[in-house]
Amino acid sequence: xxxxxxxxxxxxxxxxxxxxxxxxxxxxxxxINPQTPSASIQLRNVQVVRGRPHYYSxxxxxxxHIKFDLDTDLSTLFxxxxxxxxxxxxAIYPSTKPSEPASEAxxxxxILPGSAAPWHQNHYIHPTPxxxxxxxxxxxxxxxxxxxxxxxxxxxxxxQITDISGKLQNRTDVQLxxxxxxxxxxxxxxxxxxLMDVGLWQRLMGGKSExxxxxxxxxxxxxxxxxxxxxxxxxxxxxxxxxxxPRRKPA
Amino acid sequence: MITTVLLGASGIVAFxxxxxxxxxxxxxxxxxxxTALTFLAxxxxxxxxxxxxxxxxxxxxxxxxxxxxxxxxxxx
Numbered sequence: 001x002x003x004x005x006x007x008x009x010x011x012x013x014x015x016x017x018x019x020x021x022x023x024x025x026x027x028x029x030x031x032i033n034p035q036t037p038s039a040s041i042q043l044r045n046v047q048v049v050r051g052r053p054h055y056y057s058x059x060x061x062x063x064x065h066i067k068f069d070l071d072t073d074l075s076t077l078f079x080x081x082x083x084x085x086x087x088x089x090x091a092i093y094p095s096t097k098p099s100e101p102a103s104e105a106x107x108x109x110x111i112l113p114g115s116a117a118p119w120h121q122n123h124y125i126h127p128t129p130x131x132x133x134x135x136x137x138x139x140x141x142x143x144x145x146x147x148x149x150x151x152x153x154x155x156x157x158x159x160q161i162t163d164i165s166g167k168l169q170n171r172t173d174v175q176l177x178x179x180x181x182x183x184x185x186x187x188x189x190x191x192x193x194x195l196m197d198v199g200l201w202q203r204l205m206g207g208k209s210e211x212x213x214x215x216x217x218x219x220x221x222x223x224x225x226x227x228x229x230x231x232x233x234x235x236x237x238x239x240x241x242x243x244x245x246p247r248r249k250p251a
Numbered sequence: 252m253i254t255t256v257l258l259g260a261s262g263i264v265a266f267x268x269x270x271x272x273x274x275x276x277x278x279x280x281x282x283x284x285x286t287a288l289t290f291l292a293x294x295x296x297x298x299x300x301x302x303x304x305x306x307x308x309x310x311x312x313x314x315x316x317x318x319x320x321x322x323x324x325x326x327x
Contacts, residue, residue, distance in 0.1 A: 010293075022262045
């Protein structure tokens, strides 16, 4: 301890120990916050169309376009250590061979920021519900619901999905399922758990739609192009030509 | 010793204040402030650490009457 360099090394060495310990305690402190997530998902409409993966492709594939209602309360996932929660809706359907696991494809997702997260253009902006449009427009800058609560009506998907075989029509036993990934400031990434309660963290209540089937192509007549639009621009990060300009939170 | 007490205390204080306020950035800043204070307190050779200087042996000269024996051999 008799030279400046030795003292610097001592202090810094112990600082790393303290920093790691505090981080570990912070990561563990999330477990004393009870979590009671719940969700209800309902299918609104499903259509299957034939299309190309991209403009110059000769390959034709079948794409499913799924509209849904989602009412979910994930507000208890947000504790002081939560940076953001990535929420996604999966369509799960069995494979053609029973020996192979079921296929999962994400049809919609959103990034829900925690309270301490700085503004980012990819954060989800909840659409204003139609019933509240009559209320004051000055309020529309705020989110219509508290953090982690989503009420989506007749929501368009963000992604049209296809199968690895390219064939999707008349597939049966499709189910929509909610999933999420909690990304903390310090600690491990945590996904949803649906099987059992873990300590104070209850498993996801609901979170699955009823089982449905993919219809045949053109089963409900030829779909209009407008019906097959996907959701985009809410994050404002797709800066394609003529696209939406990112919406910045007013200071 | 000062390092251990100061840094440990600032870590504990940072966690609890942050947890009470549910603000993780507060934890970060309190922890970093505590660390900076510790560096400031420990690293520079502050004069008050030198209040009781160790009386070193006077430089050896032939005239000094001190005899130093190591394992029975005369070294001083």
